[in-house]
Amino acid sequence: MSRGSLSRRAYAAALFLAAAGLVAGGVPAQAAPVSAGSTPVSTAGGFQSFSGFLTEVAGHGYADYAKAGRTGAVTSSASFEQMRSYVLDAYRGVVVDHSYVDNGSYFDCVRTETQPSVRDLGIKQLATPPAPQAAGTPKDAVPATQTANAGRLDAYGNSTVCGAGTIPMQRLSIERLTAYPTLAGFLAKGPAGSNPSASTDRASTNGSSTNANAHRYGVGYQYVNNHGGNSWLNLWNPSGEFTLSQQWYVDGSQTVEGGWVHYPGKFGNNAVLFIFWTPDNYVHGCYNLDCSGFVQTSSAFTLGGAWSNYSTSGGGQYGFGLQWKYYAGNWWLYIQGTAIGYYPGTIYGTGNMRYGNATLAEAGGETYTGGTNWPQMGSGSWPSSGWTYAAYQNTVFYIDRSDVSQWSVLNSIITNPACYSISITPWQSGGSWGTYFYYGGPGGYC
Numbered sequence: 001m002s003r004g005s006l007s008r009r010a011y012a013a014a015l016f017l018a019a020a021g022l023v024a025g026g027v028p029a030q031a032a033p034v035s036a037g038s039t040p041v042s043t044a045g046g047f048q049s050f051s052g053f054l055t056e057v058a059g060h061g062y063a064d065y066a067k068a069g070r071t072g073a074v075t076s077s078a079s080f081e082q083m084r085s086y087v088l089d090a091y092r093g094v095v096v097d098h099s100y101v102d103n104g105s106y107f108d109c110v111r112t113e114t115q116p117s118v119r120d121l122g123i124k125q126l127a128t129p130p131a132p133q134a135a136g137t138p139k140d141a142v143p144a145t146q147t148a149n150a151g152r153l154d155a156y157g158n159s160t161v162c163g164a165g166t167i168p169m170q171r172l173s174i175e176r177l178t179a180y181p182t183l184a185g186f187l188a189k190g191p192a193g194s195n196p197s198a199s200t201d202r203a204s205t206n207g208s209s210t211n212a213n214a215h216r217y218g219v220g221y222q223y224v225n226n227h228g229g230n231s232w233l234n235l236w237n238p239s240g241e242f243t244l245s246q247q248w249y250v251d252g253s254q255t256v257e258g259g260w261v262h263y264p265g266k267f268g269n270n271a272v273l274f275i276f277w278t279p280d281n282y283v284h285g286c287y288n289l290d291c292s293g294f295v296q297t298s299s300a301f302t303l304g305g306a307w308s309n310y311s312t313s314g315g316g317q318y319g320f321g322l323q324w325k326y327y328a329g330n331w332w333l334y335i336q337g338t339a340i341g342y343y344p345g346t347i348y349g350t351g352n353m354r355y356g357n358a359t360l361a362e363a364g365g366e367t368y369t370g371g372t373n374w375p376q377m378g379s380g381s382w383p384s385s386g387w388t389y390a391a392y393q394n395t396v397f398y399i400d401r402s403d404v405s406q407w408s409v410l411n412s413i414i415t416n417p418a419c420y421s422i423s424i425t426p427w428q429s430g431g432s433w434g435t436y437f438y439y440g441g442p443g444g445y446c
Helices: 012-016 021-025 050-059 062-067 077-090 116-120 183-187
Strands: 096-102 105-111 166-170 216-226 228-234 243-251 254-262 272-278 318-327 330-335 338-344 358-367 391-399 405-407 411-414 421-425 436-440
Touching (some): 050 077, 062 077, 077 183, 216 391, 216 421, 216 436, 228 254, 228 358, 318 391, 358 436
Antiparallel strands (some): 105 166, 216 411, 228 318, 243 254, 391 405, 421 436
16 A cells, blocks of 8 residues: 555645645634744643643644753654644544543543544444454453543543543644654654564564564464454553554454553553554554544543553453454454444555455564563563463454354464563363463563
8 A cells, every 4th residue: 555545544644744734724723723932832730631732732833842842752843843733633623522631641532423533534424333253251350440441530630431422532742742753653563663564573484583673472373364353361561661462463464453562652651452553564554543544433441541450470360352353344343342443444455454354363472672671571471480470362263254253273473482482272172261372471681
């Protein structure tokens, strides 16, 4: 898929930086801009409303933010203005009921029909989900809850629950974007703009690799025609620069992904729920609602939201069920059996994922470091540590092209055995865990 074909769908104004009129004309009426430079950018604390946020971004350029010491990792005015245009374009016509702060990040309760993906993808009517594939809750599994959905108030007295007809959207704040030198870096899957490769980093390694430039993996995979699949993800909050547990459904260079990620540079110090997609081997794509692609239909779970419960070594074990299911032209996401939203197949252009034709199903852990000290994967313990110590995924199955669930038969990939490992147990008759695996490791200088 060409860069041009994604201009309005994935990166909106970022690919039309020359359209300077977006900065002045693309702001909703509720956030009337002030003249650039007329009021200094504030560095004071306190809650910033959605309208106040847009007014500030619309009314101030690179020089203002630089003077206030708020340009982060950005060192050029061109990169900053690209980000600013991207933010303002994203919020054209977006209507917010209220906002709150959770895990150190702003979230806005956006009217569902005004979210950017609905606008940019030209969606006239939201799709209706099918029933999820039956998965159940495996034995010994305790569902985790999210902090934002616990019915509480934030530090400013704002409700952290988005009401009917709205969805929680993590704010595209200047601070979030300028943590990266470029817009492309912000939208990439890994830190500092690092990206894996759908075709070379994992299944094509045939078992193990010590490629120092690659993301690293402890993954179970199966080449099989599928419409998605399911697993229960044991939830941890490990240390390090970037580490996750997830599912991938792949065809060639196209993926749909989801799980939990500990990524302090992007999401704060607690592991969060995430999804990701790419139509072209990670050249384009993004997390959650950071670009147009995913259409969220339920506020039951918060993309980018932290959890109230994390597993502890030798103690309580928490997790959540995640499922992707292709149906009627859309890739639907389910968390704990609830439909959260969908990726329209059209975001994959003419690729096979548009039609639900994934050919590879994977599940497991991934890490990345910009240095030499690799992060923990999973719990940080080796798979041999077992229950309550090692991280796991269980009830791992794929959905075949007839929409029938099939227990996965997984091969393993360990891209650096000195850091990480995976131990896979196939489905056994009568076992409540179905197909499952323990995975992970301490990382370090390996």
